[in-house]
Amino acid sequence: MKLLLVEDDLLLGDGLCAALGKAGFAVTWVRDGKTALGTLKAGGFAVMVLDIGLPVMGGMEVLCELRKTDDNLPVLMLTARDTTRDKVISLDRGADDYLVKTADMEELIARLRALIRRAGHGSGGTLNVGDLTLDLVVHTITRNGKTMTISCREFAVLRALMENAGRVLTRGQLEASLYGWSHDVDSNAIEVHIHNLRLKLGADCIKTLRGIGYTITRSTS
Amino acid sequence: MIVRQRFSLSQRLLVGLLIVSFAYWAVIAWLTIRDSINETYEIFDAHLAQTALALLRVTDPDDGDHHEIPTGGAPPLLEEISSQWLHLPERIVGVGPASGTPDGRNIAAAPVATGSAKVGSIRSLHREYGQKLRYQVWDGEGHLLSRSINAPTAVMSAQDKFSESVDKDGQVWRYFGVWDRHHHFRVLVAESHDVRNQLIRSISLHLVSPLVLGLPVLFLLLWLSINRGLRPLGALAREIGKRKSDNLTLLNADSAPEEARPMVLALNDLLLRMTHTLENERLFTANAAHELRTPLAAIQAHLHTAYTADGKTERLRVLDQVQRSVERGIRLVSQLLALARLDPEQALPDVRPVSLGEMAEAVCADMAPMALQRDQNLELQVESDLPTLPGNADMLSMLLGNLLDNAIHYTPRGGHIGVDVRRSTAGFLMEVSDDGPGIPAAQRQQVFDRFYRIAGQDQPGTGLGLAICQRIAELHNARINLTEGPGGRGLAARVSFKGL
Numbered sequence: 001m002k003l004l005l006v007e008d009d010l011l012l013g014d015g016l017c018a019a020l021g022k023a024g025f026a027v028t029w030v031r032d033g034k035t036a037l038g039t040l041k042a043g044g045f046a047v048m049v050l051d052i053g054l055p056v057m058g059g060m061e062v063l064c065e066l067r068k069t070d071d072n073l074p075v076l077m078l079t080a081r082d083t084t085r086d087k088v089i090s091l092d093r094g095a096d097d098y099l100v101k102t103a104d105m106e107e108l109i110a111r112l113r114a115l116i117r118r119a120g121h122g123s124g125g126t127l128n129v130g131d132l133t134l135d136l137v138v139h140t141i142t143r144n145g146k147t148m149t150i151s152c153r154e155f156a157v158l159r160a161l162m163e164n165a166g167r168v169l170t171r172g173q174l175e176a177s178l179y180g181w182s183h184d185v186d187s188n189a190i191e192v193h194i195h196n197l198r199l200k201l202g203a204d205c206i207k208t209l210r211g212i213g214y215t216i217t218r219s220t221s
Numbered sequence: 222m223i224v225r226q227r228f229s230l231s232q233r234l235l236v237g238l239l240i241v242s243f244a245y246w247a248v249i250a251w252l253t254i255r256d257s258i259n260e261t262y263e264i265f266d267a268h269l270a271q272t273a274l275a276l277l278r279v280t281d282p283d284d285g286d287h288h289e290i291p292t293g294g295a296p297p298l299l300e301e302i303s304s305q306w307l308h309l310p311e312r313i314v315g316v317g318p319a320s321g322t323p324d325g326r327n328i329a330a331a332p333v334a335t336g337s338a339k340v341g342s343i344r345s346l347h348r349e350y351g352q353k354l355r356y357q358v359w360d361g362e363g364h365l366l367s368r369s370i371n372a373p374t375a376v377m378s379a380q381d382k383f384s385e386s387v388d389k390d391g392q393v394w395r396y397f398g399v400w401d402r403h404h405h406f407r408v409l410v411a412e413s414h415d416v417r418n419q420l421i422r423s424i425s426l427h428l429v430s431p432l433v434l435g436l437p438v439l440f441l442l443l444w445l446s447i448n449r450g451l452r453p454l455g456a457l458a459r460e461i462g463k464r465k466s467d468n469l470t471l472l473n474a475d476s477a478p479e480e481a482r483p484m485v486l487a488l489n490d491l492l493l494r495m496t497h498t499l500e501n502e503r504l505f506t507a508n509a510a511h512e513l514r515t516p517l518a519a520i521q522a523h524l525h526t527a528y529t530a531d532g533k534t535e536r537l538r539v540l541d542q543v544q545r546s547v548e549r550g551i552r553l554v555s556q557l558l559a560l561a562r563l564d565p566e567q568a569l570p571d572v573r574p575v576s577l578g579e580m581a582e583a584v585c586a587d588m589a590p591m592a593l594q595r596d597q598n599l600e601l602q603v604e605s606d607l608p609t610l611p612g613n614a615d616m617l618s619m620l621l622g623n624l625l626d627n628a629i630h631y632t633p634r635g636g637h638i639g640v641d642v643r644r645s646t647a648g649f650l651m652e653v654s655d656d657g658p659g660i661p662a663a664q665r666q667q668v669f670d671r672f673y674r675i676a677g678q679d680q681p682g683t684g685l686g687l688a689i690c691q692r693i694a695e696l697h698n699a700r701i702n703l704t705e706g707p708g709g710r711g712l713a714a715r716v717s718f719k720g721l
Contacts (some may be wrong), residue, residue, distance in 0.1 A: 084615050102551040166590055167590060168590060168593075172579075172582070173586075210600045211601030211640075212582060212600075213589075215589065
């Protein structure tokens with residue numbers, strides 16, 4: 001999968017290049033905004049990691065130029081600034097995700113994969129976390145070689161949890177993933193779906209944090 | 222482009238003072254001239270009347286003795302009053318056969334024939350003035366008995382007492398006509414207005430010219446005294462101006478002029494605060510650099526080991542150490558950034574109604590993976606239907622995040638961490654409790670100091686987390702209390718917000 005990395009810092013760029021390469025991306029690394037736009041014309045990129053503070057042409061400008069040309073390439077902004085305002089601005093300008101520098105490598109890779117999947121460049125239409133495999137096309141879940149069918153709503157909840165494996169999703173966030181199905185979600189709808197999923201997959205696969213939310217850990221076994 | 226003119230204080234004062242004094246002068250001059258005009262008129266009118274009466278007495282000293290004076294004949298006693306009225310000689314000379322033109326313009330030629338040498342010299346002195354005065358003496362039947370050479374043969378004015386008219390040359394004349402007691406003679410004296418006007422002009426000129434001529438002198442004196450008056454201000458400005466940027470000693474407020482003292486005091490206050498801020502900054506930077514050096518030194522040491530490490534296991538162990546040092550550096554930097562952002566805030570920015578419950582949920586969800594890695598049990602309890610709190614959501618998240626971070630780091634594996642958001646008697650309460658080692662009561666205040674760390678810790682703390690919490694609480698008018706956790710174990714950090 002081709003990935004364009006735009007980062008002017010030599011040390012960080014080199015580190016990211018190596019880590020992303022190891023994770024299976026074909027990384028093209030450029031160090032300023034103008035070159036980035038030129039390289040993008042060649043096409044074929046699945047995702048772009050864009051630094052905001054770039055020489056000559058800033059990351060925001062690159063993003064604006066890109067969106068002007070109606071390019072829907074998923075863009076993850078990488079920046080040293082960490083206030084809510086900065087996040088809101090970059091998401092408003094058309095960024096798909098936002099990470100503050102010094103973020104964990106694993107998180108960066110997971111988010112990039114999620115972006116690619118959402119953009120439809122998915123790898124065969126399945127989602128894998130630990131020994132769980134979710135088929136995104138036929139809505140089946142496979143664990144320990146055993147394949148089960150799940151309802152649409154259960155699928156939506158499980159997909160959200162698996163896409164964000166390792167992170168904790170609040171009930172509100174999970175409810176948002178159901179909005180496609182129904183606008184007034186029951187106050188305990190999520191609990192019901194989680195309960196059903198646990199019955200099918202085993203009690204250990206989804207973890208509850210009381211008062212906070214639910215999570216599927218990467219090391220689910 | 223800004224074209225606005227800027228005036229100095231001296232210029233403003235000078236212009237103001239000049240305008241005021243000039244206006245004052247102008248008013249005084251106007252009043253004085255007006256009064257002199259009135260006075261001049263009164264005096265000249267009195268003079269005119271007196272002249273007429275004197276002429277009448279001369280013409281008819283004994284109740285009509287001179288009724289029969291023939292027209293154009295010279296009254297015999299006119300010379301006598303020349304000593305009483307200084308300006309009469311002119312007319313005495315002029316009196317005689319009405320040979321000249323009615324107006325006085327030919328008067329210079331006329332007297333040569335009749336006047337004596339003495340009278341001629343007086344006339345030359347008063348020629349100007351002589352042309353401005355005329356008289357006529359009429360009898361009761363309307364015969365002209367006598368007149369000055371420059372007087373017309375027609376009646377100059379039919380009115381008695383004072384009257385005025387303009388002659389054909391455009392000269393304004395003022396008349397005084399009077400009858401004798403028996404109504405035998407009528408004396409009519411006329412005087413040109415020019416006489417009065419000249420006097421008034423001369424008075425005005427004498428009054429105004431020194432004022433106008435004195436203006437430059439006044440300008441100079443005002444300028445000098447203003448500059449002298451503003452000298453202390455200039456001295457103060459020079460004292461401030463020649464200061465080096467690192468000189469923050471206070472200004473001497475006692476030597477400053479009264480008007481500038483509030484400014485000096487305000488400046489001193491500013492200097493004091495700047496000194497304080499700079500001192501804090503110096504200390505902070507030194508501490509920060511020192512603290513950052515530690516993880517960097519650790520990385521360097523571990524990397525050195527990594528290069529020389531024998532087996533893969535050994536290398537992985539060392540890299541793990543590098544990872545931990547890096548994490549510590551990252552934490553330190555983000556906390557330094559947070560403090561740098563919080564410190565200059567005087568008031569809370571971006572105040573919006575914040576739902577503490579939702580905020581706590583989001584922060585807990587963010588931090589939960591870290592607790593899960595340590596097999597800790599993280600639990601959140603939010604009282605239902607809590608109203609919102611006016612505050613800065615980013616800062617409140619950071620506050621709770623730091624408290625949680627501490628709890629997760631200092632609580633051993635498998636420990637329990639509880640977050641509780643509820644109402645209190647005074648407002649809201651946000652509490653993070655754990656069953657870790659806690660903090661000895663004696664150190665519960667010191668842990669809020671920057672870079673303070675409890676001795677004997679092997680956790681990668683920065684000593685800044687609680688200082689940040691304290692600052693955010695301050696900005697929200699809230700208080701942070703550290704006590705024992707539930708059941709007298711561990712630590713509970715309680716943030717009390719006022720107002721509900």
